[in-house]
Amino acid sequence: MQFIMHSPKETRSLGKKIGSLCQAPFTLLLEGELGSGKTSFVQGVAAGCGVPENQPVSSPTYTLMNHYVGRCDLFHFDLYRLAGMDDLEDLGFDEIFDGPGIKIIEWSGLFEPLAGCGLHIAFSYGFQEEERILNLKPYGPSGSDLLAQLAPEKR
Secondary structure (H helix, E strand, C coil): EEEEEEEEEHHHHHHHHHHHHHHCCCEEEECCCCCCCCCHHHHHHHHHHCCCCCCCCCCCCCEEEEECCCCCCCEEEECCCCCCCHHHHHHHHHHHHCCEEEEECCCCCHHHHHCEEEEEEEEEEEECCCCEEEEEEEEEEHHHHHHHHHHHCCC
């Protein structure tokens, strides 16, 4: 399923809708170049998951993981700087990834073992300056169910 976003606000809005529909455990695997809208999307997911507005949501490029608390735990990983899965051991990645909560993993394509559940979302630049194209692909029944709920809003 493809969505064309015309602004960061629209990207956040789609993220918020998806966040409101996600039922833990759920995993969002994000791929896309730097500046392609992943952080705006994650800010929306956090809002949809009930993370308080006064809690800043940013990319965990240097911290590797941010943990937010809303109606459920939300774990946001950025794997861009990692050389391999061993780099995640200190974070308890395996326990978090296999546990409850909603997991958002940026640069998930760097690691083959991550392509198994939820939704994969590929972000790319559109033709206009702020335009972004998001291609959503489900993994497993929960991802398919979520996409079915978004279908009436398909753009």
